[in-house]
Amino acid sequence: MSHISNGYHNYGGMVATQSTKDNVPSCNSLIDLTVLKGEKLSAAVLNIIRNLFPEWAHNVEKVSLDRVSGALTNAVFFVNAPNKRRMLLRVYGIGCDQIVDRAKELFWLARLSDLKIGPALLGTFENGRFEEYLDSTTLTSDAIHQPIISQQIAICLRRLHDIINVYPPSKSQTLEVWCNIDKWYRVVLGLVPSLKNKNADWGKILDAYNLDQLGQEILQCKAILERVQSPVVFAHNDTQYGNILQLEKTGELVVVDFEYSGYNPRGFDIANHFCEWMYDYHSDQPASLQADRFPTLEERLRFCKAYIDAGEDNSLCAEDLEREVSTWLMGPHVFWGLWGLIQASQSEIDFDYFLFFTQRISAFRNELAKWSDN
Template identity: 50%
Template sequence: MPVPAEVLDRSDSMQTELPTIANSLFNPSFNQAASNYNKGYNAARPAKDIARHLHHVSSTEDEIDLLSEKGEQLQEKALSIIKKLVPEWSDVDHIVMDRISGAMTNAVFFVTAQNPYRRVLLRVYGIGCDQLVDREQELSWLSILSRHGIGALLLGTFTNGRVEQYLDCQTLTRDDIRDPQTSCQIARGLYELHAISQIYPNKRTDIPEVWKNIAKWVPIVESLLPALEKRSEHHRSMIERFDLPQVFSELPLFKQHLDALRSPIVFTHNDTQYGNIMRFRDETGRLVVVDFEYCGYNPRGFDIANHFCEWTADYHSNEPAKLHPSRYPTLAEQVRFLESYLDERDLAQGTVSSSFQRQNDVQQLLREIEGYVLASHFMWGLWGLIQANQSEIDYDFFQYGTERLTSFVDGWTIWKAKVTGQ
C-alpha cells in the first residue's frame, strides 16, 4: 500500500514493566522472551482484552480538523491534545510541527518542544479511512506490540488520531529492501513477527484479514463504480476492461484454491513496504517496523507475497502510482529470503532442518507465495479504487488500483488454468 513514511526518531523515556520481547521487531531474543511472558498470562485471551490489560492508553474526545485548523491554531490544538495524553508535556508552552511529506492516507507530524526538548509523532487519520481500517483492532494490537518493544510506543489517542513515541530511525528505500543483507534481515524479522501468534493464537473461527477486507471492500467498490466511470473515458474503459462482475463471481473458486495451499495462519503486518521499515541510526543498525493499520491474522504466504509485491513500487518517483513488475524478486532472490526466514524459524525452535526438509519447506513457501501474490494484488486493487473515490490527497489512487487489479486478472487467468488444468 502506498503510504511511504519518512524519518522517525525514538525516545526511551517510557519503560515497560513487562518482559520486553525486543527494542526492535527484528531481534533473535523474541521466542525466549515470548516463552517467559506466556507463563504469566493467558495466551487464549482475546487480543482486545489483553491490550487493555497490558497497556492503559490515555484518550481524549478532542479532534483535529486539518481543513479548518492551520498555523498557530493547529499548533495550539495539537499541544492541548498532547498535554492531555502525555503528562510529561504539561510544562511545554510552545511546539514546532513538521509535516512528513509522502504519507498517502494519514497526516503525520513531528512535534518538537524546544524548552524542555521533547519530541513525539502526531498522526491524524485521513478522511474516509475508517471504511478501510478497523481502528479498534489496530489500537488493540498497537497497545500489545508497543509494550513488547515492537514499533513505536502508543502514547495516547484522540477522536481522529493518535500520539506515538518518536523513533531515531532512517526509513528504508526501494533499493534498500533489495540489498541482500537487508532483505535477509527483513525475512528473519518477518518470522519473528509471525511468531507472535505463539503468544496470542488466533481462534479457529477468526476470518483471515485478507478475506475480511475483500468481503468488506467488494460491496463498496461495486457501489462506487458508476461514479468512477463518469470521471473520464479513461476511467470508464479501464473499469470495463476488468469485467469486475465476472471477477467477483470467481472469488469463491479463487479462495478455494488458496485455501488448498494450507498456508499457516499467523500474526502478520500485511503492509511491509519500504516506507514502513526503518533502520535505527545507531551502531546496531537494527530494523523496526511501523504502521500496523492492516495487521492481524493472515496466511503467512500473504505477508511474504505482499512484501515481494512492494519490490515493484517506487513511491518517490515521478510516477509514484506506477508499478514495475520487472523488479519483482527473481527466484534466486525469493529463495534467499525464504532461507533466512526458515533459518530464523529453526533458530527459534532449536532445530536443524535436513537438506531434504529445507528444500520441501522452501518449495511449500514458494507455492503459497505464488497464490497469495494474487490475493495481495486483488485486495490492494480494491483499496486503490476506494481511495480514488474518496481521498483528497494528490496521488493517483486510480492508477495504483487498476495496476494492482491488472496484475491480479492476468495472474489469476494463468494460475487458474494451471490449478484447474483447463
C-alpha cells in the same frame, strides 16, 4: 524493537502503558486537515497535546510539524518543540473507517507492546494518535533490494509471524485477507456511480474492468488458494519500505504501522512484501507499478532461506516456501487493488489511487490466469 521495561514507556514526562488502550490518555478532539493548515494546524495539535500530555506541554508555546512523505492511508507528522522529545502524530485519512478497523488495530498495538515490539502508543484523539518516535531512518525503495537488508526483513517477518505462538487465533477466526477483500468489494460496488460522476474517464475504465466479473474472479482465487498449504500466522500485511525503520544506534530493523495486521496465511504476508519491491513512493510516479523491480528467483529464495533459518522448523525448504508465496501473489494484488479504488473516492493525499487500482487488478488477473491453468 523498542526496549520497554515492565510494559511501560517513560517518554519525556509522559508514562503510557499499553496493557490495554484504556490506559492510554485519550480525548475527543478532531483534526480536520481539509481546514487546518500551517500555524492553525500547529496550534490545534498543541491544544490536543496540552490535553493529553500536560507535563510534556509545560512551557511549550509552539510546536513545529514535519510531514512525512510516502504515507498512503494517513497523514503522518513529526512533532517538535525545544527541549522536548520528538513525537510522531498520525491523523487518520478521510473515510478510512471503511478500510481500517481502529479498535482491532489498537488491540494489537497493546499486545505488541506487552511483547516489547514496536513504538509506544502515547495517546489517542478522535481521528488520530500520538506514537513514540524512534531515532531511526526509514528504509528506501532501493534498500529493500539489498541482500543483507532483505535477509534482515525476512528475520523480522518471521519473528512477527511467530507471535501466533503467544496469541493463537480462535477456531472461528476469519482471515484478514478474505475479511477485507469481501468487505471492500461490497464497498467498491456501492462507490461505482459516484466514481463515474467524479471523472468521466474513470467511468469508461471501470466499465472495461467489469467489477461484476471481479466478484466471480475473487471466488475463483479463493478456491485456488484454499488448496495451498500456507499456515496462519500473525501477519503485518503491509511491509512496504516506509514501514521499516533502521535504528540509529544499533542498525536493527523495526517494523512499524500495524493498521492492517492480523491473522493471515504466511504466503500472503511474504507475497505482499515482494510486491512492494515494485514501488517507489518517493519517485515522480509513486503509484506506478514497476514490474522489472520484482525480486528475481535468486532474491526470493535468499529471502525464504533467511526466513526459514530464523525459526525452528527445519522441515521446510526455500523452494517450497517460494512456490507457496508465488501462488499467493494474487491475494495482495486484489486486496490492494480494491483498497486503491476506495481511496480514489475519498483520500485527500496526493497519490494516483485510481492508477494504482487498475494496475493491481490487472496484475491480479494475470496471476489468476497463471494458476487457473495449473
